[in-house]
Amino acid sequence: MWIVTMTKRKAVIWVLLGALAAxxxxxxxxxxxxxxxxxxxxxxxxxxxxxxxxxxxxxxVAPDPVETLELLLPEDGADTYASYNDLQKQQGFDxxxxxxxxxxxxxxxxxxxxxxxxxxxxxLYLCAGNVIAGDLFMAGEDGFQSTLRFxxxxxxxxxxx
Numbered sequence: 665m666w667i668v669t670m671t672k673r674k675a676v677i678w679v680l681l682g683a684l685a686a687x688x689x690x691x692x693x694x695x696x697x698x699x700x701x702x703x704x705x706x707x708x709x710x711x712x713x714x715x716x717x718x719x720x721x722x723x724x725v726a727p728d729p730v731e732t733l734e735l736l737l738p739e740d741g742a743d744t745y746a747s748y749n750d751l752q753k754q755q756g757f758d759x760x761x762x763x764x765x766x767x768x769x770x771x772x773x774x775x776x777x778x779x780x781x782x783x784x785x786x787x788l789y790l791c792a793g794n795v796i797a798g799d800l801f802m803a804g805e806d807g808f809q810s811t812l813r814f815x816x817x818x819x820x821x822x823x824x825x
Contacts, residue, residue, distance in 0.1 A: 702755045702812055707793045714770055717795065718786055722814030724776040730785060731771040739764035752797045755811040759797055767791045774800065778815055786812065 702721065708714055711729065718725050738744065741763045749759045770788045777784040783804065789797035798812045 702757075702798075704756065704795055708788075708790060708795060709793055711770075714788055714790075715772070718772060718788070718812075721812055723774050723786060723812075725772040725774055725786060729770045730773050731769075733769045733771075734766060735769060736766050737763050748797075748799075751799060751809070751811060755798070755813060757795075757797045762791050762796050765791055767796065777802075 708717060711727075714729075715725055715727055737759065742749075742760065745759055745763075752759055768790045770790070772786045772788070774784040774786050777800070784800060784802045787797075787799050787801060788795060800808075800810045800812060802808055
């Protein structure tokens, strides 16, 4: 039989150590189960840097944007942007922290989307020079919206039709 004597101070220390260990396990578990996000550059200031970012993901794009737009994300947009934000979370982005802020959207024509006509476009959303979201989009009957990931030969990739 073991008899353990412990002061209040030692008991508090053991409780704190146990709590820290539990928090560490929770954080580690979340990190291991999170999908790998896209590489996110620190700052993008120029058109050339935006094009280079898309090219680093495997896309060939027309060098000039089809459209440039400045918009204000609504402060109460959590419900409005929920499904779009789910798409963003699949690639390591999250719009939640940007609701109520001004963002810029740059739209580029993709020229090498596998098996699709030249109607595929890439949207990049930036806030203060940081990429905060992005998607691929094709309108029409066979249209889709997907992550910025380049699809592999197996047809993997996240898309909504």
